[in-house]
Amino acid sequence: MTISVAVSGATGYAGGEVLRLLTAHPDVQIGAVAAHSKAGQRLGDLQPHLHELADRVLTDSSVESLAGHDVVFLALPHGASGEIAAQLPAETVVIDAAADHRLESARAWQQFYGSEHAGTWPYGLPEMIVDPSGTRQRSRLEGQSRIAVPGCYPTGSQLALAPAVAAGAVEPTDIVIVAASGTSGAGKSLKPHLLGSEVMGNMTAYGVGGVHRHTPEIEQGLGWASGGKQVTVSFTPTLAPMPRGILTTATARLTGDVSAAAVRELYLEAYADEAFVHVLPEGQIPTTKATVGSNHVQLQVVVDERAGRLIMVAALDNLTKGTAGGALQSMNIALGLPEQAGLTQQGVAP
Numbered sequence: 030m031t032i033s034v035a036v037s038g039a040t041g042y043a044g045g046e047v048l049r050l051l052t053a054h055p056d057v058q059i060g061a062v063a064a065h066s067k068a069g070q071r072l073g074d075l076q077p078h079l080h081e082l083a084d085r086v087l088t089d090s091s092v093e094s095l096a097g098h099d100v101v102f103l104a105l106p107h108g109a110s111g112e113i114a115a116q117l118p119a120e121t122v123v124i125d126a127a128a129d130h131r132l133e134s135a136r137a138w139q140q141f142y143g144s145e146h147a148g149t150w151p152y153g154l155p156e157m158i159v160d161p162s163g164t165r166q167r168s169r170l171e172g173q174s175r176i177a178v179p180g181c182y183p184t185g186s187q188l189a190l191a192p193a194v195a196a197g198a199v200e201p202t203d204i205v206i207v208a209a210s211g212t213s214g215a216g217k218s219l220k221p222h223l224l225g226s227e228v229m230g231n232m233t234a235y236g237v238g239g240v241h242r243h244t245p246e247i248e249q250g251l252g253w254a255s256g257g258k259q260v261t262v263s264f265t266p267t268l269a270p271m272p273r274g275i276l277t278t279a280t281a282r283l284t285g286d287v288s289a290a291a292v293r294e295l296y297l298e299a300y301a302d303e304a305f306v307h308v309l310p311e312g313q314i315p316t317t318k319a320t321v322g323s324n325h326v327q328l329q330v331v332v333d334e335r336a337g338r339l340i341m342v343a344a345l346d347n348l349t350k351g352t353a354g355g356a357l358q359s360m361n362i363a364l365g366l367p368e369q370a371g372l373t374q375q376g377v378a379p
């Protein structure tokens with residue numbers, strides 16, 4: 030079976046990573062590569078690492094260029110993405126990397142994004158536990174024709190916390206997350222705080238005070254895992270001087286006298302069958318570098334007995350598992366293809 034795929038947002042970081050992964054997918058034929066301000070230009074001039082596709086000429090991101098493919102990946106700013114998605118035919122499988130369709134609550138959307146809610150699509154995080162009995166989100170993606178890819182921060186945060194929340198091992202209203210992202214998380218458009226001279230040799234927090242738009246997304250997913258309990262997360266993102274990667278450190282108050290061995294067992298069991306989520310051996314701490322270019326999430330879970338808190342650390346590549354890898358994985362599941370097709374667990378070193 031050969032699947033024709035179009036990628037909109039092909040000049041961006043997320044779209045470029047989708048294309049890089051698609052070139053290694055055995056069942057895919059890449060059709061339209063679409064952009065916005067760069068339409069008409071040669072892809073190789075803008076994404077020089079995509080050798081196989083270098084001579085492709087970028088089309089515009091119109092419905093005419095995108096419709097007619099089996100699958101369309103949207104890797105556009107939110108808003109633009111929702112607008113195009115609404116015009117694509119119902120039979121086209123649309124995988125949206127933007128935020129437009131991630132949230133169930135129109136109120137939360139309005140509060141954090143300040144625009145009209147476009148609607149809710151199945152959430153593309155297959156390994157995530159979505160209820161206390163341990164159901165995986167994967168089962169909700171099979172056969173779907175619309176999938177909302179998670180934000181890069183919510184991917185690591187939810188995979189790190191969901192097993193403990195679903196098992197009732199931690200207090201769901203006492204969760205603190207601090208995560209450091211590489212600069213590609215912010216996209217390619219010119220932003221003064223992302224200039225090399227600002228970022229190099231520097232680290233800073235932003236979105237401080239519970240205002241980052243990934244907060245409601247993380248609370249939504251952990252709410253599913255908890256079986257509908259109130260979930261409150263204090264989330265603070267930070268910007269790290271590296272191109273790719275997210276290191277998430279989450280801590281939550283333990284609900285009772287849970288032993289370190291029992292928590293470890295809970296996590297080992299939760300991810301035992303998952304190809305892309307690995308609980309590291311005791312004493313080994315996740316590192317972003319080990320995940321670069323792969324669809325791999327490294328996890329560690331440790332009990333801080335003195336503070337009565339569970340500490341979860343997750344590392345991933347924001348562009349791979351945090352966006353494009355998760356997007357391909359979701360496409361594979363939706364279409365009934367092998368889930369790992371086109372994806373790797375191996376990182377790049379050093």
Ligand SMILES: NC(=O)C1=CN([C@@H]2O[C@H](COP(=O)(O)OP(=O)(O)OC[C@H]3O[C@@H](n4cnc5c(N)ncnc54)[C@H](OP(=O)(O)O)[C@@H]3O)[C@@H](O)[C@H]2O)C=CC1
Nearest residue numbers: 038040041042043064065066067104105109127214216217
């Ligand atoms: N970067 C990351 O780690 C992650 C990104 N995402 C989401 O993926 C999407 C893309 O992000 P990213 O690749 O980082 O962003 P970039 O800024 O790197 O790329 C944006 C892309 O969208 C196109 N574009 C810009 N404005 C419009 C418009 N009005 N209509 C149609 N196309 C437009 C650009 O085309 P052109 O260059 O031709 O103008 C470009 O191809 C965003 O919604 C982002 O939130 C999600 C998870 C992680």
Ligand SMILES: CC(=O)N[C@@H](CCC(=O)OP(=O)(O)O)C(=O)O
Nearest residue numbers: 127128180181182210211214215
């Ligand atoms: C480092 C950095 O700036 N990261 C981005 C998150 C990228 C992302 O996942 O954004 P969407 O939810 O819009 O898809 C941010 O904090 O806004």
